[in-house]
Every structure is written in C-alpha cells, then in structure tokens.
Amino acid sequence: MAHEVDVHVGQRIRQRRWLIGMTQQKLAEMVGIKFQQIQKYETGANRVSASRLWDIADALSVDVAFFFEGLKAEGKGPAPSSDLPMDTMADKEAMDLVRSYYAIPEHQRRRLFELARVLSDVA
Template sequence: MAHLVDVHVGKRIRQRRWLVGMTQQKLAECVGIKFQQIQKYETGANRVSASRLWDIADALDVDVAFFFEGLREEAGKDAPEPTSSVPADMMGDKEAMDLVRSYYAIPENQRRRLFELARVLSDVA
C-alpha cells in the first residue's frame, strides 16, 4: 500500500502539471525519465527521490515545499467532512484545474466581469 506522503506528493505533482498545462510526456522529458514513471509518481505507486522532486519542482516552476503543502490537514482527515457543494479535493479535479487555467488566461478586466457574473449565478442557484 502506498504511503500517505507519497500519494499526497503525487497528487500535488499532477495538480501543478495540469495547472501549467503540461503533459506527463513533457514533464518526463524535462526531468529525463519516461512518462510511465511520472504516472507512478502521480498515483503514489512509486516514491519520488529528493533529487527527482527537485528536478520536477524546477520543471514545474515551483518550490519543493509546494508538494508538501496541505499534508498535515490531509493526514488528519479521519473525521467525516461536512457536507458541501465544493468537492473535498477540488484541486484534484481535472475539470476544476482546467477551469482555473482558463480563468487566468482571460485578460484581467474581463476576468473581473466573469467573476462577478459567476457570483451572481451562484447566488441564484
């Protein structure tokens, strides 16, 4: 069974890769490995060495600490979560990540108007 830390780090690799719009193949090329290894890292099936994590962080343009953010909260998730319309692992949802990436690709003045529209629509629902 995969260790909680390996699974968390793998999820964070996948989230960041999706956010920057990079494929597993491209990330693998950047760090000098095969894409199948990236798949194993992202699922937590294989543990990422410190030097490899450093290379991945460099390729994804984040600090190594990024991959450990939220780990303490995730480790303490034994209690049932309150019901909410927001998924517990929103950043693990590919559709949500695509939406965030698309949102930030919109010019800032239009982005503000889109944000206000979304607020109004969510209040109506």
C-alpha cells in the same frame, strides 16, 4: 500500500502539470526520466526523492513547498480548507475551469471573479 503523503505529492504534481498543459512525456524529458516513472509518482505508487522533487518543481515552475500544501502540519491527511469536496482539484472539469479562468485577460478575470462571488452569495 502508498503512504498518504506520497499520494498527496503525486496529486499535486499531476494538478500542476495538467494546469500548465504539460504532458507526462514532456515532464519526464525535462527531468531526465521515463514517463512511466511520472505516472508512478502521480499515483503515489513510487515515492519521489528529494532531489527528483526539486527537479520536478523546477520543471513545473513552482517551489518545492507547493507539493506539500494542503497537508496538516503533522503530515497526516489533508488539512481542512473549506466547504469544497476533497477531490475538487482532481476533477477534470474543475481543472478545465481553472485553466480557462487563467486564460482570460486579467481585467476581465477580475470582473468574472466578482460576478462569481456575487452569484455564490445569492445561492
């Protein structure tokens, strides 16, 4: 059975890779491994070594700490964050929305954000 930290790290790899529109094959090429290994990392089936995580972070343009965000300090389970479902960022529709949001020019994005904030306050 996979350790929950390995599963969390794998989910964060998948989220970031998907958010920037990178395939498993491309990430694997950048890191120097086969795409099947990326699949195993993303499911938590295989544990990512520190040096490999460093390479993945570099390929995905994030700090290594990114992969551990959302874990409790003691490393057990996800940290409570908000009233969002735990798997929101694993949801394809939510990830599509985030990717689309960041594709909008910044000044329009700010206006859309304010509109969403107002609508959520009304709901």
